[in-house]
Amino acid sequence: MxxxxxxxxxxxxxxxxxxxxxxxxxxxxxxxQKPLPATTxxxxxxxxxxxDGRLDLFFPNGGALPRxxxxxxxxxxxxxNFQFSNVTAAANLSGHDYDLGAAAGDYDHDGHPDLLTLGxxxxxxxxxxGNGRFTNTTAAARLDNRGRWSVAAAWFDMDNDGDLDLFVVxxxxxNPATEQVCLVAGKPDFCHPRHYAPQANALFRNNxxxxxxxxxxxxxxxxxxxxxxxVAAADFDADGLTxxxxxxxxxxxxxxxxxxxGQFEECAFDRGVAVPQDxxxxxxxxVSAEDYDNDGRPDLVYTALRDETFPLYRNRGHEFEEVTGxxxxxxxxxxxxxxxxxxxxxxxxxxxxxxxxxxxxxSATGGYGAKAKEPPAWFRNQANxxxxxxxxxxxxxxxxxxxxxxxxxxxxxxxxVVLTALQATPRLLRHPCQGAGNWLSVDVREPGARVRIGNQxxxxxxATGYASSYLGPLHFGLGPAQQVDVEVTWPDxxxxxxxxxxxxxxxxxx
Amino acid sequence: xxxxxxxxxxxLLPAQxxxxxxxxxxxxxxxxxxxxxxxxxLIKQIPQEPRLQLNLALALHSxxxxxxxxxxxxxFLKTNPPPGPVHLVAGLSLLxxxxxxxxxxxxxxxxxxxxxxxxxxELADAYSACQRYPQAGAAxxxxxxxxxxxxxxxxxxxxxxxxxxxxxxAARPLFTALRPTFSNDxxxxxxxxDTLARTExxxxxxxxxxxSVELAPTLTPARGALGRALVEAGRHADAIxxxxxxxxxxxxxxxPLSRAYKATGRVEDAARTERQYxxxxxxxx
Numbered sequence: 162m163x164x165x166x167x168x169x170x171x172x173x174x175x176x177x178x179x180x181x182x183x184x185x186x187x188x189x190x191x192x193x194q195k196p197l198p199a200t201t202x203x204x205x206x207x208x209x210x211x212x213d214g215r216l217d218l219f220f221p222n223g224g225a226l227p228r229x230x231x232x233x234x235x236x237x238x239x240x241x242n243f244q245f246s247n248v249t250a251a252a253n254l255s256g257h258d259y260d261l262g263a264a265a266g267d268y269d270h271d272g273h274p275d276l277l278t279l280g281x282x283x284x285x286x287x288x289x290x291g292n293g294r295f296t297n298t299t300a301a302a303r304l305d306n307r308g309r310w311s312v313a314a315a316w317f318d319m320d321n322d323g324d325l326d327l328f329v330v331x332x333x334x335x336n337p338a339t340e341q342v343c344l345v346a347g348k349p350d351f352c353h354p355r356h357y358a359p360q361a362n363a364l365f366r367n368n369x370x371x372x373x374x375x376x377x378x379x380x381x382x383x384x385x386x387x388x389x390x391x392v393a394a395a396d397f398d399a400d401g402l403t404x405x406x407x408x409x410x411x412x413x414x415x416x417x418x419x420x421x422x423g424q425f426e427e428c429a430f431d432r433g434v435a436v437p438q439d440x441x442x443x444x445x446x447x448v449s450a451e452d453y454d455n456d457g458r459p460d461l462v463y464t465a466l467r468d469e470t471f472p473l474y475r476n477r478g479h480e481f482e483e484v485t486g487x488x489x490x491x492x493x494x495x496x497x498x499x500x501x502x503x504x505x506x507x508x509x510x511x512x513x514x515x516x517x518x519x520x521x522x523x524s525a526t527g528g529y530g531a532k533a534k535e536p537p538a539w540f541r542n543q544a545n546x547x548x549x550x551x552x553x554x555x556x557x558x559x560x561x562x563x564x565x566x567x568x569x570x571x572x573x574x575x576x577x578v579v580l581t582a583l584q585a586t587p588r589l590l591r592h593p594c595q596g597a598g599n600w601l602s603v604d605v606r607e608p609g610a611r612v613r614i615g616n617q618x619x620x621x622x623x624a625t626g627y628a629s630s631y632l633g634p635l636h637f638g639l640g641p642a643q644q645v646d647v648e649v650t651w652p653d654x655x656x657x658x659x660x661x662x663x664x665x666x667x668x669x670x671x
Numbered sequence: 672x673x674x675x676x677x678x679x680x681x682x683l684l685p686a687q688x689x690x691x692x693x694x695x696x697x698x699x700x701x702x703x704x705x706x707x708x709x710x711x712x713l714i715k716q717i718p719q720e721p722r723l724q725l726n727l728a729l730a731l732h733s734x735x736x737x738x739x740x741x742x743x744x745x746x747f748l749k750t751n752p753p754p755g756p757v758h759l760v761a762g763l764s765l766l767x768x769x770x771x772x773x774x775x776x777x778x779x780x781x782x783x784x785x786x787x788x789x790x791x792x793e794l795a796d797a798y799s800a801c802q803r804y805p806q807a808g809a810a811x812x813x814x815x816x817x818x819x820x821x822x823x824x825x826x827x828x829x830x831x832x833x834x835x836x837x838x839x840x841a842a843r844p845l846f847t848a849l850r851p852t853f854s855n856d857x858x859x860x861x862x863x864x865d866t867l868a869r870t871e872x873x874x875x876x877x878x879x880x881x882x883s884v885e886l887a888p889t890l891t892p893a894r895g896a897l898g899r900a901l902v903e904a905g906r907h908a909d910a911i912x913x914x915x916x917x918x919x920x921x922x923x924x925x926x927p928l929s930r931a932y933k934a935t936g937r938v939e940d941a942a943r944t945e946r947q948y949x950x951x952x953x954x955x956x
Binding site: 346347412413430436438439440441442467468486489491492495496 | 772775776801803805806837838839840869870871872873899902903922923924925926927930945948949952
């Protein structure tokens with residue numbers, strides 16, 4: 162079906178950002194019993210499934226709870242100029258159970274990005290056949306998350322052997338038969354995570370033959386039970402191996418340092434990223450890892466709930482320094498609750514800003530009422546370590562926002578934003594792209610690859626924000642620069658350096 | 672409250688000196704046990720008369736037998752649900768019986784009958800005791816707007832309720848307006864200082880927190896908040912005594928204490944304190 166422009170509601174925002182609802186309503190299965198899963202959808206995957214150079218959109222969807230009809234997932238093919246076609250059926254991606262998140266990655270290295278969905282009762286791997294169709298290869302690939310509630314995943318090359326391994330973030334143990342009734346301000350609402358037992362995350366090694374091996378236990382990952390919400394994959398300690406940072410809901414975060422040879426060491430406290438420095442464990446939600454201060458190291462920011470702030474950690478090499486207060490993010494985000502989050506240079510000034518999809522974890526029909534709904538927000542990087550409120554989104558209405566991905570959907574050199582919200586249609590925020598700086602789009606696509614332009618460094622990573630995934634070109638805002646040198650280093654150590662004019666898209670291979 | 676009870680009784684007084692009149696007389700004369708006995712006997716004779724249930728409830732409430740009074744009020748309100756003054760007395764009886772969460776919906780009905788300062792204040796007290804702080808803040812604010820003599824006290828209660836609700840944007844203007852009145856109140860200074868430290872950064876809250884601790888060195892939560900703010904401001908050595916004093920009551924302070932030790936070169940103390948902190952978190956999983 163073609164989405165006619167007549168069907169689209171376009172609202173002009175301050176600063177000429179426009180918002181267009183696209184795709185299906187995110188079905189959560191919320192009821193008066195407030196089953197916990199209903200508060201946790203819905204991620205986004207942004208990837209070019211048909212290799213036509215345009216970024217397509219995938220939205221996992223939920224359904225009835227505790228069991229019942231599934232709301233179909235949706236794949237929207239990008240036809241250019243913000244026109245999208247719903248090609249879910251043709252792509253065979255409707256899904257079969259309650260899904261929350263998605264992760265795109267070319268696990269079989271055939272040049273066609275594949276897709277993993279994360280669900281309430283397991284994970285599903287869809288292999289991209291390269292003809293517009295996907296096929297469910299979960300069983301053939303021997304991927305089994307043992308029915309656990311998974312939320313997010315990262316495709317990453319754990320051992321630099323050239324193929325993508327898989328880390329799956331599992332949330333809590335949930336049994337509808339033992340779900341309690343919890344009251345917030347006298348009304349039934351979602352229960353606090355303390356009412357649910359934690360689970361271990363999962364790590365699967367790519368065997369290189371289309372199958373995977375579950376190495377959660379021997380790798381050391383399974384020894385740590387958490388209430389995982391999201392993951393960021395990056396070489397935080399610059400040792401050439403991709404590490405993992407996992408946020409946990411109302412519990413200390415995990416930092417899994419990659420020791421090589423399939424071994425990981427959890428050392429979040431040693432690195433200073435387990436809890437904020439004030440000692441109050443927070444409800445870690447979505448996470449983003451990028452170099453916001455242009456010192457060449459990936460930093461961390463994640464969302465949390467009201468009065469917890471969105472903690473920001475500056476990577477100092479051997480450990481992290483929490484700079485939520487000094488960056489002004491503490492006062493800016495104190496009254497906010499957030500889910501999806503991304504470092505992204507919205508104004509193309511060469512400094513990555515912070516974007517957040519906001520809303521409370523409680524129900525909009527529970528104790529907080531409509532106060533649970535919040536508008537999305539962005540914070541402008543002032544290039545001095547501090548952030549300030551961003552402009553142009555003030556007219557966006559409050560909703561139960563969850564997923565957020567920044568991506569240049571119309572290849573105009575400015576980052577647009579995709580948002581999901583509970584029981585609502587996804588929103589596409591179209592960047593006005595007026596007055597923004599110069600830019601460069603660098604297509605490398607291999608997770609773990611590092612791209613440097615001037616003092617900016619970015620890493621290719623499929624996991625982003627909350628339950629979401631971005632597999633596309635890396636966007637660089639470049640301010641007034643008209644010519645730049647681009648240096649790419651692939652995970653296997655090969656590197657390449659090219660000089661190029663700005664305001665264009667380039668593709669680089671080893 | 673006494674006048675309200677007499678008003679309710681007057682409306683229900685019998686015309687003749689029968690057992691009901693005797694019960695009413697016992698009430699007027701403060702012989703609540705006698706009144707209770709007489710009303711119970713009358714109810715046995717005329718069980719379908721709701722006014723006798725109300726009189727019994729009032730006798731029990733006046734005799735401070737709140738648990739029994741609550742049962743009698745509930746019986747009466749079951750057959751007389753429209754909002755009225757009985758809801759206020761029934762709500763008060765529940766508050767006296769330490770059942771604030773049950774009192775809140777009854778007092779909400781009383782508010783529909785009459786949104787007076789008294790009703791709003793009792794409702795706010797019920798919300799607050801039930802830890803429904805956002806609603807308490809709103810109710811105290813509404814009560815303060817109707818108050819004549821108690822406006823300052825009610826605004827103070829509203830500020831505290833919003834602070835407890837962690838609704839700092841709502842609490843802050845109230846604290847600001849109240850500051851001249853409470854400038855030497857250590858609890859006020861702690862709550863306001865904590866609000867400023869959270870919403871504007873540590874430096875903004877430090878003067879108030881320091882003053883609070885100066886006035887009341889035993890106010891442990893204030894010392895914890897001061898310690899946290901000092902760590903955030905980079906004054907690690909200054910933070911250590913405050914965090915050490917407050918950590919036994921709040922284990923989350925062990926984390927900033929550990930950081931303060933580390934920043935001041937006390938590596939072993941830092942490691943020991945971090946271990947204590949991690950142990951304190953373990954049961955949450």
